[in-house]
Amino acid sequence: MSSTMEYGPLTFFLAVMAIGGVIASNQKISQLDEMSPMRRRLLGLFVIEMGGLAASAWTWMIHNQLLQGGSTLCAAEGVVQCGSVIGDPTYSEFFGVPWGIIGILAFSALGWFTLSAFLDMKADWAKPYVDYAWWLSLPGIPMIAWLVIVELFLVDGAPHICPYCTSVHISLIACIYLLHLIRKERDAGNWDIVPKLSKAELLAKARKK
Amino acid sequence: MSTKQHNVHTLANDEDADARVASFFSISAIMTVVMIVVWVLAPPPSVGVKEGQLAPDILAEAHYSGSWHDFRLYDYFNHSWEEGEPGQYIFLQFMDTDCPHCWDDALGMSDNYNNWGANGAVAFITVSVGMLNTDHSRAEVVAFQEKSDYEGCNHDNSNCASRGGDAHDWPYVDDLGLSAFRDYNPPGVPFHLLLSPDGTVVWNSAMHTDEFDPLHEPSQALQHHLTGGGA
Numbered sequence: 001m002s003s004t005m006e007y008g009p010l011t012f013f014l015a016v017m018a019i020g021g022v023i024a025s026n027q028k029i030s031q032l033d034e035m036s037p038m039r040r041r042l043l044g045l046f047v048i049e050m051g052g053l054a055a056s057a058w059t060w061m062i063h064n065q066l067l068q069g070g071s072t073l074c075a076a077e078g079v080v081q082c083g084s085v086i087g088d089p090t091y092s093e094f095f096g097v098p099w100g101i102i103g104i105l106a107f108s109a110l111g112w113f114t115l116s117a118f119l120d121m122k123a124d125w126a127k128p129y130v131d132y133a134w135w136l137s138l139p140g141i142p143m144i145a146w147l148v149i150v151e152l153f154l155v156d157g158a159p160h161i162c163p164y165c166t167s168v169h170i171s172l173i174a175c176i177y178l179l180h181l182i183r184k185e186r187d188a189g190n191w192d193i194v195p196k197l198s199k200a201e202l203l204a205k206a207r208k209k
Numbered sequence: 210m211s212t213k214q215h216n217v218h219t220l221a222n223d224e225d226a227d228a229r230v231a232s233f234f235s236i237s238a239i240m241t242v243v244m245i246v247v248w249v250l251a252p253p254p255s256v257g258v259k260e261g262q263l264a265p266d267i268l269a270e271a272h273y274s275g276s277w278h279d280f281r282l283y284d285y286f287n288h289s290w291e292e293g294e295p296g297q298y299i300f301l302q303f304m305d306t307d308c309p310h311c312w313d314d315a316l317g318m319s320d321n322y323n324n325w326g327a328n329g330a331v332a333f334i335t336v337s338v339g340m341l342n343t344d345h346s347r348a349e350v351v352a353f354q355e356k357s358d359y360e361g362c363n364h365d366n367s368n369c370a371s372r373g374g375d376a377h378d379w380p381y382v383d384d385l386g387l388s389a390f391r392d393y394n395p396p397g398v399p400f401h402l403l404l405s406p407d408g409t410v411v412w413n414s415a416m417h418t419d420e421f422d423p424l425h426e427p428s429q430a431l432q433h434h435l436t437g438g439g440a
Contacts, residue, residue, distance in 0.1 A: 050239065057243045061251035068254050068263065069288025069407075089268050089281060104243065112229075112236045120228035 006075055013055040013167050017174060020047030024178055033201070036194050038185060042118040045178045046111060052171030053107035059164045060100025062086045074164060084155045085162035091150045099147070103168050109136055110175060121192045130186060134179045140172045258393050258402060260410050264301070265392040267336065271380035272351055280382055285332055286408035296406030298331045298435060300427070303384075303393065303400040306353040307343040312363040312372055314399040315353075317427065319374030325431050326379060331403075335377065339385035340398060347383060354381040401427045403434055 023029070024044025026037045035043070058073065059082070065071040066087035076083030086092050086099075094102055113133040117126040147169070152159040185191075247253075255262045264282065271280035282299075290296040302318060304311035318333070325331040337353070339345040343365050352359030352369035356376045362369040384390055393400070396415050403412035412430040424430045 053239070053243065057247055060253075061247055064247075064251045064253045067256070071251075073251065089266055089283065104240070108236055108240055111239070112232050115235055116229045116232040119232055123228060125229075 005072060007163075009058055009073075010055075010163050010167060013051050013058070013164075014170075016051035016054065017048050017167070017171050020044045020049075020051060021174060023047060033205075036121075036192050038182065038191055038193070039118065039121060041178060041182050041185075042114055042121075045175060045182070046114045046118060048171055048174050048178070049107050049111045049114060052168055052175065053104055053111065055164055055167045055171060056100050056103025056107060058100075059086055059162075059168065060098050060104065062164065063092060063098045063100055066092075074162075079159065080161045080163055082162045082164060084157055084160045085151055085165060088150075088155045091147075091154060094143075099165075106136070106140065107171075127186055127191065130179060130182050134176075134183060137172065137176050137179060140176065144169045144172060258395075258410055258413055258415075260413050260416060262410050264402065264404050264408050264410050265389075267382060267384075267389045267392070269382050269384055269389065271334075271382045272347070272354060273378075273380040277347075277383070278380075280380060282334070283408065285334075286404075287406045288408070290406040292405075294406075297329065298325075298406060298411075298431075299404040299408075300326070300331050300333050300431065301402040301404060302333070302335045303338055303390065303395050303398050304335060305338050305340045305398050306345065306349050306362050306369070307341045307364045308398050309363055310397075311399045312367070315377070316373030318377065321428055321431060322377070322379065323375075324428070325435060330435055331431065333377075333379035334382060335379065336382045336384045336389050336393075338387055338390045338398065340387065340390060345385050347385070350381055350383060350385070401430075403427075403430050405434075 021044060023032065024041045026040055032040055032043075062071045062073045062082050063086050065073060066083065070076055071083065071087075074082035074086070076087075092098060110133050113129045113136070117123075117129045120126060147165060151161055151165070256265050258264065267280070267282040269280050270277045272278075282301075285297075285299050287296055300321070302314070304314065318335070322333050326333040335354070337350045341364070344361060346361075349359060349361050349369065351357070353362050353372065354377045356370055356372060356374075359369040360367075362372065382389065393402075399414075401412075401414040402410055405411050411434050412424060414427065414430075417424045417430070419425065424433055
C-alpha cells in the first residue's frame with residue numbers, strides 16, 4: 001500500500017482542521033478583516049466540522065473495505081493502524097451502525113446549526129442554534145473516552161492507535177472547545193460586534209478600492 | 210382555513226427562513242459529494258443471506274475438539290479468493306436440538322460431511338439456536354453434536370444418542386441467545402447456506418424450496434457448486 005493513500009488523506013483532514021482553527025483563532029487574515037470575531041469563530045468551527053465529517057467518511061470507507069478483506073486506505077500492521085480498531089467485530093459499530101456513519105450524521109447536524117447561525121447572525125434563532133450544537137456535541141465526550149479505551153485496552157493486540165479515528169476525535173474536541181468559547185463570548189454580549197479598524201487600516205482599504 | 214392563513218403569515222414574516230434553508234442545501238451538497246466518494250472508492254458491501262450477498266458475521270463460542278472456543282465466522286473467509294481458484298467452501302446449518310426436522314437432518318449432515326467435509330473441501334459449521342420454546346442447554350448441544358447419552362433432544366422426547374448419522378466432527382456454535390439467528394433471520398430450521406471461500410452466499414436453502422428445483426437438497430447444491438457446475 002502506498003503511503004500517499006495511507007497518510008495523504010489524513011494530512012489533508014488535519015490541514016482542513018488546522019485552517020479552521022486558524023480562522024477561529026482570530027489571527028490576522030486580511031481577507032477576513034471585515035468579519036466580526038464571532039463570525040470568524042463560526043466560520044472556523046464550520047470548517048473544522050467539515051474536516052471531521054470527511055475524516056468520519058474515510059473511517060466508514062475503511063470499515064467497508066475491511067468487511068471484504070484488507071484495506072488499501074489505512075495501515076493494518078503495527079501500533080498505529082486502523083485494521084485492528086475499525087475492523088474489530090465487536091467495537092467497530094454502535095448498535096450495528098459503523099462509527100463512521102455516526103460521525104457523518106453528527107458533523108452534518110453540527111454543520112447545519114453552525115452554518116445557519118453563520119449565514120444569519122442577526123436572526124432570533126441564531127444564538128440558540130449555538131446552544132443546540134453545544135448540547136448535540138456533548139455526548140461525543142463519553143463516546144471519545146470509550147473509543148480511546150477500546151483502542152488502548154480492548155481491541156485484539158491492544159494497544160493500537162487508529163490515526164483516522166484520532167483525527168475525528170481531535171475535530172470533535174476542537175468543536176466542543178470552540179462552541180464553549182462562542183457561548184461564553186455570546187453571553188458576555190459579544191455576539192456580533194463589527195471590528196473597528198484603525199485609520200491606517202481604513203486608508204489601506206480605501207486605497208485597495 | 211385559519212391555520213392556512215396563520216402559516217402564510219408566518220412564512221411571509223420569517224425573513225430568516227432562507228438562511229436555514231440555504232444552510233440545509235449546502236450541507237446536503239457536501240453530503241452528496243461525500244457519499245459519491247464513498248460509493249466510488251469503498252462502497253458498503255451488501256450483507257445478507259440472499260445468494261450473491263456477503264454472509265453476516267457470527268461472533269460466539271463454538272464447541273469442537275471436546276471444548277468451547279471463541280468463534281468468528283469471518284475467520285473462515287478468504288477475501289482474496291476469486292472464482293475458479295481453489296478454496297474451502299463453507300456449509301452453514303442453522304438447527305435447534307429440539308426440532309424434529311433437525312433431528313432428521315442430522316443423518317443428511319453426516320452424509321454430506323463424509324462426502325465434502327472430511328476431505329477439507331468444505332468447512333461445515335452448525336449454528337445451534339434456541340428457537341423453540343423448549344429446554345435448551347449447552348450440554349444438550351454437545352450431546353446432539355457428539356451423539357452422546359442425554360435425555361432431552363427432539364422436543365425433549367429423545368435421547369440425543371439415538372439420532373441418525375455419526376457424531377458430528379465440526380464446530381457447533383452456541384446461539385441459544387439467538388444473536389446470529391436474528392442476523393440471519395431464517396424462515397425456519399433446519400436452514401442451510403453454502404458460502405464460497407470469500408463468504409458470498411452461493412446457495413440458500415430457503416430460495417430453493419420447490420422439490421423439483423435441481424438445487425433443492427443440500428447435497429445437490431454441494432455437488433453443483435463444488436464440481437464446477439456453478440460457483
